[in-house]
Amino acid sequence: MSTSANTTTSPHAQRVLITGGASGLGRAMAEAWLRDGARVLIGDVNQERAAETLAALKDLPGELQYQYLDVRDAASFNNSREWLEQNWGGLDVLVNNAGVAGAARIDRGDMADWDWIFDINVKGVVRGCKVFVPMMKRQGHGHIVNIASLAGLLNAPVMGSYNVTKAGVISLSETLRFELAPYGIHTTVVCPGFFRTNLHESMRTPEPGMIETVDKLLSSDELNAQQIAEMIKQAVARQQFFLLPHKSGRRAYWMKRFMPFVFNRIMLKGAVRLQRKLEKTEQRKEH
Numbered sequence: 403m404s405t406s407a408n409t410t411t412s413p414h415a416q417r418v419l420i421t422g423g424a425s426g427l428g429r430a431m432a433e434a435w436l437r438d439g440a441r442v443l444i445g446d447v448n449q450e451r452a453a454e455t456l457a458a459l460k461d462l463p464g465e466l467q468y469q470y471l472d473v474r475d476a477a478s479f480n481n482s483r484e485w486l487e488q489n490w491g492g493l494d495v496l497v498n499n500a501g502v503a504g505a506a507r508i509d510r511g512d513m514a515d516w517d518w519i520f521d522i523n524v525k526g527v528v529r530g531c532k533v534f535v536p537m538m539k540r541q542g543h544g545h546i547v548n549i550a551s552l553a554g555l556l557n558a559p560v561m562g563s564y565n566v567t568k569a570g571v572i573s574l575s576e577t578l579r580f581e582l583a584p585y586g587i588h589t590t591v592v593c594p595g596f597f598r599t600n601l602h603e604s605m606r607t608p609e610p611g612m613i614e615t616v617d618k619l620l621s622s623d624e625l626n627a628q629q630i631a632e633m634i635k636q637a638v639a640r641q642q643f644f645l646l647p648h649k650s651g652r653r654a655y656w657m658k659r660f661m662p663f664v665f666n667r668i669m670l671k672g673a674v675r676l677q678r679k680l681e682k683t684e685q686r687k688e689h
């Protein structure tokens with residue numbers, strides 16, 4: 403079952419599926435591709451936000467459809483695959499974008515939070531690939547875009563579960579890049595730094611004051627979701643594998659690889675500051 407907004411496209415227009423497409427970066431990518439006249443199916447668990455997105459983007463060219471899609475459920479992906487086969491005859495670009503956030507020191511939080519974030523951020527991407535790669539192999543072409551994060555490259559403290567999931571997405575993408583190239587299927591992995599979205603709403607954390615801290619980090623204005631979406635669209639057009647949209651992110655990653663002694667000093671300083679802040683907030687809460 404899908405809900406549609408605008409439905410005016412050529413049968414040759416690019417076909418794009420974006421998981422988590424109702425909000426933030428997913429929505430911005432839908433907008434970017436629609437402006438080019440593409441056919442975009444957004445899959446998301448948040449039906450209310452999806453309805454807002456359909457309404458907001460309804461006057462753009464291209465065709466926009468929404469389907470309920472939970473990346474924790476392979477059957478959900480299969481429904482989208484069937485819909486895409488029947489209505490658009492296949493899929494050109496799969497964007498594994500749906501993701502959630504988590505933050506906890508290693509001795510806080512519980513394993514259930516690790517299971518939850520893994521199921522969405524890692525296994526959600528794996529499920530998407532498993533369902534759509536056979537279709538792309540039959541087509542002889544396709545492009546998979548995986549939204550990872552700078553977090554998966556820099557591994558900042560207190561973000562263990564999130565970092566590990568995003569590092570996993572980078573690793574899977576590097577694997578697929580070579581595994582799928584002989585079938586004409588391209589891969590892009592995107593590692594953005596912070597930008598303003600609704601990601602803090604999904605965050606699970608036992609740490610005092612952490613949601614506010616992450617909310618502040620998300621208000622970084624180096625790039626917004628629309629700018630990153632445009633870069634992703636161009637990376638797909640150029641068949642670029644690795645995309646690090648933020649200049650500050652490129653600088654930090656470069657420093658980690660080529661000046662590790664400076665990088666380590668900065669990370670350690672940050673970790674000490676964060677530890678003090680968490681302990682102070684805890685003490686304030688106790689009194």
Ligand SMILES: NC(=O)c1ccc[n+]([C@@H]2O[C@H](COP(=O)([O-])OP(=O)(O)OC[C@H]3O[C@@H](n4cnc5c(N)ncnc54)[C@H](O)[C@@H]3O)[C@@H](O)[C@H]2O)c1
Pocket residue numbers: 421422423424425426427428445446447448451471472473474499500501502522549550551552593594595596597598599600601602604620
């Ligand atoms: N915002 C940032 O600073 C930032 C930085 C780096 C990477 N990212 C990544 O960008 C991606 C998009 O996040 P965003 O920042 O736009 O956040 P967002 O919360 O605005 O959007 C995420 C979307 O994913 C959906 N979603 C969550 N669980 C789902 C599930 N089980 N099945 C289907 N949809 C689900 C949500 O409903 C939401 O619409 C995520 O993978 C995130 O990790 C974000």
